[in-house]
Amino acid sequence: MKEDEVYRMIASQEPESTQGDSPVELPVSPEIRKRALDPVFIGEMAEPDGYAHVRGDCGDTMEVFLAIRDRRICLARFDTIGCGFTLACGSMAMEMAEGKSTAEAMRIDEHKIAEALGGLPDSHRHCAELASEALRKAIQDYLFRGKESWKKLYRNL
């Protein structure tokens, strides 16, 4: 995706961001711009230990794939059909989760993601909620299946 397309995508997400007829750019931190343009940690995993697919109220979706050893997240990847802010939030959530224990990663909430990104516009705080919820549900998926290993057999049904 070209840089100007991403900027347009970020700016177009704010329905109230107009003065008269001309759109007003949202305040976007350098960290958000960087990750919207190049969302590191994006990708999929064939057989994740934890997986979640979450749809937000806005219709955007996020998938999270986790590789976990001894309750520590060694690899975290995400994929999304969403806006530039969602790309940035997913990328940051995965970076924050990698290397953490599942208990520590469960505490990565929307406030921590937004803070690590240098802040989010109010109208896009829900993008961080989508990322934190998807991460939390992927960890819960791992914990649930870990306790009842026979359920791994039915994971792909």
Ligand code: FES
């Ligand atoms: Fe809905 Fe980003 S606009 S998650």
